[in-house]
Structure formats: structure tokens, C-alpha cells
Amino acid sequence: DSVKSRFITENPVSEALHTSKLQHLPNGNTRTTLHYYPFPVCFKSGSGCFLTSVDGKEYIDFLGEYTAGLFGHSHPVILDALRNALLSGINFGGVNEMEGQLAQKMCETFGLDKVRFTNSATEANIMALAAAKHYTGRKKILVFARGYHGGPLTFAGSSPGLLNIPHEWVVAPYNDISATNDILLSLPPDSVAAILVEPMQGAAGCFLASASFLEYLRKTATDLGAVLIFDEVMTSRLHWGGLQARFKIKPDMTTFGKYLAGGMSFGAFGGKKEIMDIFTTIAHAGTFNNNILSMTGGVAAFKILTPQVLDNMNSLGENLRTGISKVLERVSGKITITGIGSLMSFHFFGKEEGDEEADMIRELFFFYMMVEEGVYFANRGFMALTIVHETVHITRLLQAVERFIQRYGE
Ligand code: PLP
16 A cells, blocks of 8 residues: 555656546546556656656656567657658658558568558458458458457457457467367368467467467468468567567468557558458558558668567567566566567466456556656566667666565565
């Protein structure tokens, strides 16, 4: 309670803004995931890997806009490109030069024959599923429990599927070959249009797929004549060419989003020519699909991105996780950290099995304490590093976690 009261007294402007927003926004918010009790810290500005709140406090930003902020805030290359684009007029109601350049980069980097752009990754997944259904003439879509492919395509959280787009979903357990196989065997023949899977489940808490699971899905999709779709919206940053390149498994289609437009709103879906070419005759519309700011942000992003840049960021993440794991050893399993490279998630385990409420309280307590320490990440414990983080920043986080464990570890 004292930590909560400190949180409230230290962030009075955030509280006042939250109270006023409650009048017009459900829960004072337009992104459910950003809300936490009693009110979220409201930010005013960002620079590099730092955020400043309306209450005048500075934070090291370890959330990295849920992976979309890979370049940090206000990266000069991206800012310059966007400024120039703004001065040349935005959104012409016609095709532009940037979309072709970005498409070429996407195809070369991720081994796609063809690609299309959308405004969000949710939309990219919706379009990829529509393409798979049209291409196969089938209806069922195999997805995995706790998977997240966008707001209306979610199999995780407290109300999984409540608002999902109505598809013939078939939900199997992640990383479980024999259970998935049993489920597939129970389906009518020639009914599965697509298998949609995250090579690492992100929103579920950074759980990596096993190579054998993804190999099984690759083989099974081929045997069934279904389209294998990798959702690499979060994971494409974990290796040059995406996790598919690291696993050396090629899906038929891949969906993207987040950082690939330099922080502008973005989604993309692409893959095999024979599937993507259905869009030569079938409409795929969207006023902002080729919007100048996203296309320009994307072209600028590819000026910065190299295998080395990603490797450095992901190695820093490995160092951070190794450091945190060492500190967490002292609380033997009560708090753990999962993930690979630059993406990771804390997990809290109640003393009693299934004590989820107690876990949530501990999670929020830990979060408040980190906010007090001037480090910011998702209230559910998710972190995404950026290319502007350095050892000095991760040292500060390590020290904050260490102080927490010293004080409250028992
Ligand atoms: N797929 C995955 C794996 C994601 O993590 C997300 C967003 O977090 C999405 C899809 C949806 O992306 P967007 O929020 O751009 O619609």
C-alpha cells in the first residue's frame, strides 16, 4: 500500500489527466494493454532510449513501444526522412516512389516473392488468412493457445477470443506436437486452409518455439496442402531475415509490422508468388496502405538496419537476461525471465499453484518499484531493447532489479 501511495503522490499530473480522460475514453484509454491500476504514467516526450513523463520524471525506456520502437525515439536518420517527406506533401491518392523501394527491401531481406502493405499487423494477419482461405478454398485455421496476432485475433489474455473475427478457428497447444497432431487427425480431410504461428510467442510471455515443433508444422502444412504462415511481427528483429532464417524453415507466407516502418504505423504480409498473385485479381484496399510517412519511415529504417546492428542489439539482450537470471537465482523460481535476444518477459509465480491474483499483485508491485527506480517496461513485465540501448542502461536496470530482490526477495 505504501508503494502504491508513493506512486500516486509522485505522479499527480498523470493522475489528473487520467481522471479527465475517463470522461471520454473507456478506462481513460484507447489501448487496453497500456492501462494499469490505479492510472498509467502519462508521457510527454522521448529521446533515444529515454522517456519523460508529464510529471517531469525521466525513465530509461525498456518497452521500446512493444518492439515498434527499435530505433529509439527520434532517430536522426528517420527524423530527417520524415521531415523531408512532410515538406513534399503527404498522401497523394496515387502510387508513390517509396512503396516500391520498401517492397524490394522487404522481399530481399525476408526472402519473399511478393509483399503487400497494411496499416497494422492485425490487418496484415487478417489479409494473410483471407489469402490462404481463397488460395486453398478451405475454411479452418489452426492457431495456438495463448497466441496473439492482433486485437481481434487473440488466443491469450483474460477473455481469449471474445471479440475475435469469426473464422473456423482450431486451437492447439503451442510447442506440443502430439496434441496438435491428434487435433489435426480429428478434422475432416482437406479442411485446413492455414496454420498461423508465432515462432516465439510474444504477448504470451516470450516463449520460443522448438525447432522440432516448427519443422513438424512445416511438414504438416505441406502434407495437408495448407498455407503455413509465420507471424514474425515481433520476432523478425531477432535475426537477419527473421526467426525463420535462424530456424532455416521457410513458411509459405509471413506477416510483419512494428519497427519496420521506422516507428510509423505499419503492417505487411507476403510470401509465395502463387499465393500473393491472387491480389492481381482480388481487391486489397486501404486508404493508408501506401501512406507516405510509413513508406518513407520504412525506407529510412532499412538504411539503418544491418545484420550487425541487429546482432549487437540482440547480444545486449542476451547479456541483460543472463545478468537478470543470475540476480533472480536468489529468489529460486519466484520470479523468472524468458525470451531470446532483445525480447524478454518477467514471470511471477505465486506460492500456491494457480494463485494468479497474488501473482498479479506481485507483478504490479514490482512494476511500481521499477517506475520508482526510473525504468519503464510493460506492466506485465515485457521488455524490448532498441538499437540505442547500451551497457550503461542495462546496468541501471540490473541494479534496480538487484535492489528489489535485496529488499523484497524473501
Ligand atoms: N502479431 C503479433 C505477434 C504481435 O505481437 C502484434 C502486436 O503486438 C500483432 C500481431 C498486431 O500488431 P498491431 O498492433 O500492429 O495490429
